[in-house]
Amino acid sequence: MNPERVARIREILTEALVPVVLEVNDDSHKHAGHAGARGGQGHFSVTVVSDAFAGKLPLARHRLVYAALGDMMTTDIHALTITAKAPDEVA
Structure with a gap:
């Protein structure tokens, strides 16, 4: 587990998507021995509920998350599971 990466992901997404x-979540422990894990990159999952996603299709929402994370997607993150919803989609 890498708490620094989790904190950085949290910081970036908070700033970009409010x-x-x-x-x-750092899910890297579930992928020990996987190629990305051997290279030092991690497996993460994020759940984001933001007004930034209102009216957008899932692909556009994912692109917003990827764009916000920028270089982390190539330097720190090997795999990212994204759940992205607008506030009115959450019960």
Whole structure:
């Protein structure tokens, strides 16, 4: 587990998307021995609820997350599972 990466992902997504809900999990331990894990990159999952996603299709939402994370997608993150919703889609 890499708490520094989790904190950085959280910081970046908070600044870029101003979420009302943000969960960031380091799932790297589930992928020990995987090529990305051997290279030092991690596997993460994020749940983001943000007004930034209102009216956008899932692909556009994912692109917003990828764009916000920028270089981290090539230097720190090997795999990213994204759950992205607008506030009115959450019960």
